[in-house]
Amino acid sequence: MYDVAIIGAGVVGGMTARALSKYKLKICILEKENDVAMGATKANSAIVHAGFDAKEGSLKARLNVRGAEMMPTVCRELGVKYQNNGSLVVGFNEEDRAIINDLLARGKANGVAGLEILEQDALKRLEPNISGEAICALHAPTGSIVCPYDLTVAAIGNAMDNGAQLKRNFAVCRIESTENGYLLSSQTDSVEARFVINCAGVYSDAVANMVGDTSFRVHPRKGEYILLDKECGTLVSHTIFQTPSKMGKGILISPTVDGNLLLGPTSVDGEDKENKATTQEGFADIIEKAQKSIGAVPLGKTITSFCGLRAVGSTGDFIITSPKKGFINAAGIESPGLSASPAIAEYITQMLSQQGLTLTEKESYNPIRTSSHAFREMSLEEKNRLIKENPAYGRIICRCEGVTEGEILDALRRNPKATDLDGVKRRTRAQMGRCQGGFCSPYIIELLARELGVPYERVTKSGGASFINVAQTKGGQ
Numbered sequence: 001m002y003d004v005a006i007i008g009a010g011v012v013g014g015m016t017a018r019a020l021s022k023y024k025l026k027i028c029i030l031e032k033e034n035d036v037a038m039g040a041t042k043a044n045s046a047i048v049h050a051g052f053d054a055k056e057g058s059l060k061a062r063l064n065v066r067g068a069e070m071m072p073t074v075c076r077e078l079g080v081k082y083q084n085n086g087s088l089v090v091g092f093n094e095e096d097r098a099i100i101n102d103l104l105a106r107g108k109a110n111g112v113a114g115l116e117i118l119e120q121d122a123l124k125r126l127e128p129n130i131s132g133e134a135i136c137a138l139h140a141p142t143g144s145i146v147c148p149y150d151l152t153v154a155a156i157g158n159a160m161d162n163g164a165q166l167k168r169n170f171a172v173c174r175i176e177s178t179e180n181g182y183l184l185s186s187q188t189d190s191v192e193a194r195f196v197i198n199c200a201g202v203y204s205d206a207v208a209n210m211v212g213d214t215s216f217r218v219h220p221r222k223g224e225y226i227l228l229d230k231e232c233g234t235l236v237s238h239t240i241f242q243t244p245s246k247m248g249k250g251i252l253i254s255p256t257v258d259g260n261l262l263l264g265p266t267s268v269d270g271e272d273k274e275n276k277a278t279t280q281e282g283f284a285d286i287i288e289k290a291q292k293s294i295g296a297v298p299l300g301k302t303i304t305s306f307c308g309l310r311a312v313g314s315t316g317d318f319i320i321t322s323p324k325k326g327f328i329n330a331a332g333i334e335s336p337g338l339s340a341s342p343a344i345a346e347y348i349t350q351m352l353s354q355q356g357l358t359l360t361e362k363e364s365y366n367p368i369r370t371s372s373h374a375f376r377e378m379s380l381e382e383k384n385r386l387i388k389e390n391p392a393y394g395r396i397i398c399r400c401e402g403v404t405e406g407e408i409l410d411a412l413r414r415n416p417k418a419t420d421l422d423g424v425k426r427r428t429r430a431q432m433g434r435c436q437g438g439f440c441s442p443y444i445i446e447l448l449a450r451e452l453g454v455p456y457e458r459v460t461k462s463g464g465a466s467f468i469n470v471a472q473t474k475g476g477q
Contacts, residue, residue, distance in 0.1 A: 400433020
């Protein structure tokens with residue numbers, strides 16, 4: 001019997017698990033995929049929004065501003081890269097200027113500090129590569145960037161280090177009320193918990209329906225991205241937005257915390273909650289609008305593209321409700337969900353306390369987690385000392401990103417352990433460079449097979465039946 005079961009191991013579920021692991025509670029995280037951060041969390045803009053966009057008084061506004069305030073401390077404790085690079089909403093005509101003025105007023109009402117409107121000359125000094133057609137911009141100096149899946153892996157790992165349990169490949173298909181709480185079942189397993197938190201992303205409405213809550217609907221909004229090489233990472237220093245519409249914040253251009261340049265996302269509503277295919281039309285839209293912001297975009301330096309699905313709720317705001325005692329929805333957590341995630345976890349913790357969950361702090365709680373990139377951040381002397389202790393750190397596996405065998409082995413042994421090729425990628429950046437795994441993948445598969453105790457051909461890309469190799473062709477015994 002668990003005190004709390006959290007459905008969904010995205011950034012909101014992960015932050016909530018970490019917040020609750022501070023207390024003397026038995027916590028279980030249930031994830032339908034083979035790894036954490038597999039939904040909207042792994043494919044978004046990685047922006048910690050300042051908080052000027054959400055409607056005054058909404059949960060989005062309140063929790064965005066609070067979450068952005070919390071994020072530097074959270075990232076520091078979890079050893080996650082965080083960069084306060086600031087953001088700009090660029091205007092190209094007087095209609096855009098009117099929207100920017102509205103955003104300024106809204107941001108001030110939301111309590112966002114430091115907002116100002118820059119005219120063309122000041123904007124050009126701040127961002128020399130900005131388009132000559134830009135006439136003004138809203139400058140939000142508190143805007144920042146982070147790595148969303150690194151943040152989630154670290155949060156869940158820290159929660160697990162403090163006693164929380166993670167059950168992968170557990171797709172909740174039925175929830176029943178019991179005398180003491182709820183029984184949650186998959187096709188092959190079940191767990192019982194006194195309290196349940198629904199953080200199931202695009203499937204959060206389906207999970208809510210299992211307890212009879214039909215008060216909201218969630219649909220997927222498709223967003224495609226283009227990622228450019230690190231050679232392009234200094235083209236802009238701020239996150240560059242265009243004026244938003246009812247479909248979102250539009251196509252942005254932003255550096256990443258790892259030094260690449262990110263373009264996107266598109267914004268297309270749909271009903272298919274699994275369709276993450278990229279499209280020619282999507283790329284054309286990204287390219288056209290990105291070029292409007294900064295003129296020539298070095299598209300020849302593209303190294304990959306990807307697509308994510310945002311969970312758009314029918315209410316227009318975050319849906320953090322309790323339709324039944326002991327059951328809490330955290331649904332419709334679209335942008336600025338990443339920014340708000342620490343505050344959402346705080347908010348949910350307060351709701352649980354109000355519903356009778358006893359929150360007694362652990363004396364042994366440790367909020368600190370060593371960075372997964374600690375080796376590459378060491379001095380040369382520190383690296384040499386570690387290599388003498390463990391020669392695996394002296395063997396480079398991913399040449400593009402400089403990732404060592406020691407770092408990959410850490411990813412396979414440390415909570416939450418990577419169990420497939422994509423899991424290693426998200427934890428170490430191996431396979432994320434120019435060759436996109438062309439050289440390092442066979443070596444990583446060898447390490448996975450050895451650590452998991454499975455044949456080479458049983459290693460998967462992302463769990464399930466996503467086998468990379470069919471059979472051995474020569475050299476077998």
